[in-house]
Amino acid sequence: MNILNRLPVILTLAVVGSAQAMDHSAEANCNSLSSVALQDTVVEKSVxxxxxxxxxxxxxxxxxxxxxxxxESRVGNSGVAFGSKFELRLPVSWNGRFMFQGGSGTDGVVLPAYGERNQPKGNTPALAQGFAIVTTDGGHEDKDSSFGLDAKARTDWGYHSIDIVTQAAKMLLKAYYGRAQDYSYFVGCSNGGRQAMMMSQRFPDYFDGIVAGDPVFRLSASHIASMWDVNTFTAIAPKNADGKPVLSKAFSDSDLTLLSQSILQQCDALDGLRDGLVSNPAACHFNPRPLQCKGEKNDQCLSAAQISAMESSIAGPSDSKGNTLYSRWAWDPALSSEGWRTWKLGTSITEIPNAKKAGSSINAIRYVFVTPPAPELKAAAFDFDKDPQRMKASASFADASSTDLSAFRRHGGKIIFYHGMADPAISALDTQTYYQQLSKAQGGEQATQQFARFFQVPGMTHCNGGNGLDSFDTVSAITSWVEKGHAPDQLLATGQAMPGVSRPLCPFPSTARYSGTGDPNVAKNFSCR
Structure with missing residues (x-):
């Protein structure tokens, strides 16, 4: 239920009342926010x-x-304290815009509300641009996902905290400035991308513009893929002196570089130019089989087990009957990057892995995504026939997979999706499939592009990083679309991994194509087609 409808808001500030509010000094206004009375809300600091x-x-x-x-502070299971903590930053020189900065992982911490977390690199923080920014911890404070033992905490994290924090932040903003915001935006990547999609589906009139980057919008399924990768790669990993497999050694850096170079050889030129980027991933049907060793394993070839494991990982998880449980992944040369290893393999030289998929993913499954929780579940014991069934219930609060954005469209909302094609955490092809389903549900590609556009980012891993161009400005793109009606026909991308190179990121299904003349390192010599 809408907090503004069910909770009487008592503004005890003398500053409430548009013009009168701005007559007070910025400091006095700020200090006075601790006196704003919102039911079930405690303002603990305003400086x-x-x-x-x-x-x-x-x-x-x-x-x-x-x-x-x-x-909504409360005490839950075993005396654990819960409540949706938030941080709101209100610039003295305000541009009239409000932004919710999305979270990451399973939250559990209030991130600084600067408007830059997990965003493409090189952009000015939104706070510095004059936005008012809010963040939240998702209703809990922990780092091991054990909040999932509390049923309400699951729902709070899934979507309820975003709902109530948005409303409280807008009321505090109005109290401080003496008027409501002109425009509201939600910008997030990873779990923040999931939250962004959740707002477009569950709360379609809260935000005018939304940016959903590398969204983990089907968490209940993507964590199945995490277990698939961990088990697939552990099965071929060399063993230590105690006979225990060492996950990080399933592929050496040389092995991954060999794969990366081979992907480029087979797929780089399919977009019309050899430039170190696979900009036409739909045309890339990479075959790793020619890399198989003819004799002993060395740095110039891969073992049959390695090739089979990589093909299995790319194909995605399935049950014993061959039923698909998630999505395929794209072959992208950035699988040789640090970010890919961090998620899939890690760097631990012991039998205790430090890959993110072997740590945070199994914790999330144990406490949040298996119903009822199963704290003792081990990755090696994950049953791909039975355990996915136990995870389906979590979709009701965690997944943001609805393609019914009709209410968001009626509100006039605009949404930008983007996804790194080398993302090792969440398959970019899953987001692509969602966008294709969205287009079908919303009247076709042309009709959908009037309010929603999807940009593939070749060479980028999870939210940023990788071997490609990971710096592009989605905030300017979404504000221009919402406020001026200028739909983003492309996003200009650069990146530290490719100094001196720029490219247009194109709205799906178009791709960047070289014109055939001019400097091939310069974006203006490319078009989206």
Whole structure:
């Protein structure tokens, strides 16, 4: 139920009342926010922060009001404290825009509300651009997903916290500035991308513009793929002196580089130019079989077991009857990048793996995605016939897979999807399939592109990084689309991995094609077709 309808809002500020609000100093206004009474909400801090450098960044932040609070505090199972904690930053020089900055993983921590977390590299934080920004911990504070033992905490994390924090933040914003925001945006990647899609589906009138990057929108299925990869690669990993497999050694860096180079040889030129990027992934039907060793294993070939394991990983998980349980993955040369190894294999030289898929994924499955929770479940014991059935119930609160965005369209909302084609955490092809289904449900490709566009990012891993071009400005793209009606016909991409190179990212299903003349390193010499 809408918090604004069910909760009487008592604004005890003398500043409430449009013009009167701005007559007070920024500091007085900010300090007074602790007196705003929202039922089930406690404002624990409201202080003015002077302009200065952003921590661990070259960016500078403007003077702003920092607000921290908690909504719906309660005590759950075993005396564990729950509540949707939030951080709201309100710049003194405001551009009239409000942004919800999406979270990551299974949340559990309130990230600084700067408007830059998990976004493509090189962009100015949205706070520094004049946006008011809010973040939340998703209703819990833990790092091992054990919040999932509490049924309400699961739902809070799935979508309820985003709902109530959005509404409370907008009320506090109105109290501070004396008026409501002109435009509202949700921008997130990974779990933040899932949250972004959730808002377009469950709360279609909350946001005018949404950016969903590398979205984990089918978490209940994507974690099955995590177990598939962990078990597939562990099965071929060399064993240590104790006879225990070492996951990180399933593929050496040389092995992955060999695969990467072979993918480029087979697929790079399919977009019309050999440039180190596979910009036409639909045409890439990579075959790793020619890399199989004819004799002993060496750095110039892969073993038959390695090839079989990589093909199995790319094909995605299935049950014993061959039924598909998730999605295929794209062959992208950035599988040789640090980010791909971090997620799939890790770097641990012991039998205890540190790959993200072997750690955070199994914890999430145990506590959040298996119903009832199964804290003792081991990755090696995951049953691909039985356990996926136990995970289906979690889709009701965690998945954002609906293609009914009709209410969002009626609201006038616009949404940008993007996904790194080398993402080792979430398959870019799963997002592509969702977009294709969305287009079918919303009247076809042309009709859908009037409010929703999907951009594939070759060479990028999860949200950023990889071997490609991972710097592009989605915030400017979504604000221009919402406020000026300028639909993004392309996004200009650059990246540290390819200095001096720029490319257009094209709305699916078009791809970047070289014109045949001009500098092939410059984006203007490419078109989307």
């Amino acid at each position: 003015l922060v002077e302009a200065g450098p952003m921590p661990d960044s070259e960016a500078s932040l403007p003077a702003h009001c920092l607000v921290r609070g908690t909504i």
